Amino acid sequence: MGRRRASQGMSIFxxxxxxxxxxxxxxWGVATAMYDADQGNRWMxxxxxxxxxxxxxxxxxIFVTGIVAFVSNSVMHIPAVFQVVRFVVTKRTWYLxxxxxxxxxxxxxxxxxxxLEKSLVxxxxxxxxxxxxxxxxxxxxxx
Numbered sequence: 478m479g480r481r482r483a484s485q486g487m488s489i490f491x492x493x494x495x496x497x498x499x500x501x502x503x504x505w506g507v508a509t510a511m512y513d514a515d516q517g518n519r520w521m522x523x524x525x526x527x528x529x530x531x532x533x534x535x536x537x538x539i540f541v542t543g544i545v546a547f548v549s550n551s552v553m554h555i556p557a558v559f560q561v562v563r564f565v566v567t568k569r570t571w572y573l574x575x576x577x578x579x580x581x582x583x584x585x586x587x588x589x590x591x592x593l594e595k596s597l598v599x600x601x602x603x604x605x606x607x608x609x610x611x612x613x614x615x616x617x618x619x620x
Contacts, residue, residue, distance in 0.1 A: 489594055493587030500583055504576050506551035511569055512561045513550055 554561055565573050 489591045497583045509551050509554040512564045
């Protein structure tokens, strides 16, 4: 296969690989969160002092705190990868099955998209040759 033109975009393999990396990272983050919660750690927002004007934290602050906790937790547990995997295999077997199914869906999506691309390249579609139709245009009448 020759070089791709810039107008063709990224290859199916590259797209599937990037989707797989993102999905794997998200699944890893969920696994580390379950492991961290099992270890007794809880990620919570800092409680503002009682004299604060707002009694509830804003939704944006909750969202940002959740993202920071997710990213820091997933990066912090990279050295403990074997403990996290052992925890998932022994105590969260259902999650292991979910991970395998989700990754299989990503791979099947890549294969399906590659097959679709091959079939579209082989058979670009069909062109219909229509005969021009005579359109009856009403003629003005003198009344």
